[in-house]
Amino acid sequence: MKFTHLLSTLTIGACSLVALASCSKEEGVATNSPKKEEVSAQALAQIKQLGFSTQNITREGDSYLVEGDIRIDAAQLGTTPEYKLMRVGEEEQYRTNNLVTGLPRTITVAVSSTLPSAYVTAADEAIRRYNAEGLRITMRRVTSGANITLTKAPSGSSYLASAGFPSGGNPYSQVLVNSDALGTSYATTTIASVLAHEIGHCIGFRHTDYMSRQYSCGGSAVNEGASTVGAVLIPGTPSGPDPNSWMLACIGTGVNRPFNTNDRTALNYLY
Template sequence: MKLNKVLSTAAVCAFAALSMTSCSKKENVQAQGPVADATINQIKALGFTVDGARKVEGGVVVEGDILLTNEMLASNPENQLLRVGQDEQYRTTNLVTRLPRTLTVKLVGSFPSAYVSAVDEAIRRYNAENLQLRFTRVTGSTAADLPITSANLGSGVLGQSGGFPSGGNPAPGFKLSPTVINSTNVGYIATIMAHEMGHCIGLRHTDYFNRAYSCGGSASNEGASTVGAILIPGTPSGADPNSWMLACVGNGVSRQFNSNDRIALNYLY
């Protein structure tokens, strides 16, 4: 997730959980640096924009906060015919399975004290929906399904997921950038956490079709992909200005789940 362009640095962000199809030669991405043409073609085949794509350890980050791992870039799952996103709530092809289920969340390393309260608030927001998927915070030496680590993710980038659901399990946690977040506002930090948790369990951005809706700038259409953006029935076909899964968020803004978000969550879990 990124700061809204109007309020801070210009950017868009995205995250996904999906199946991928590509018949092109797969490149193993190892280090920081420019992204090769072969990888650019793979990114397009997976249904993501290549604008701003960059190598990181273990894969490529696209759309600000979506990590496409080397494994993802090398996979060949079956084709899926999907509807292309407009402004509705969208999910990815892969979801967390074996429900009912409780996922553990943990702050790993040093964070300001407000982040402890923010994790609890993000968890409270999900658990208040009485879903079959629940969350709980763990501490100490206990391993977590969703570890949260601190990292410098670049100018304007608030958070970045570690992947997306695979094999019925969630993405393995996410990173936050406290120096960019630069706030002790618990509701705001909880909104960023809940957004990244949403990606980890298979949700794409509400403004998938046009991330300029929340991020500002020119319209950005990810294109007609065959993977990764499935309309959630019952959510609106028009713009939804208060969804917690919008690509960008204004500084200090706390977004609770709105009525359409609740429809999406209850439909999936």
């Protein structure tokens, strides 16, 4: 997930050398990005075969970052998830083919000590939002042995936070949070919105605007692809744009995105 900003040419040009650090922080861009590992042609082909966009892919250790904040482990590249056709011409709520199973069940969430204490408060708010919906999954914060652990992202990461999709009926186990970029100065509700978004990936949700990230991120239109970890239409959600969904790819600075009516329809349909 990334912040979006509408900055005029004058504003960008006004960033002097002295003010460069603060301007970089305002744009949510890391100034000391780690050296990117090369992504092999074979890996690109496998990611494309899975149906994800091959634009701006980065590799971090044994995983690949695609579509801004979605992680694909190297071990998943050779897999063949169930394929389902999807609709790509409208902007609606979508899910992946991989979901958490064994319902009802409790999903435990831990906040690593690598993150500031403000993230514990934000995680509690994100958990509260899910539990308030009366779903067949209940979330509970623990201090160890969690199903999902929120931990600090590598220094210089290009995203606010990142996560992957469920596997084997279990949620993705880790959310990497770029606390250097996100900081602690934003309201708890903003940080909670970012964490709830990434937990959404962990339990099987793709971006609401996956068919055109231009909708929330600006810039040129990018379709995230007909992934075999596919986007499947959820009945009862709208055919028009949903500007306040918690699963939009990008979020504005200081924005709070609690679940809206369409989000609740999607959550209750799946869980």
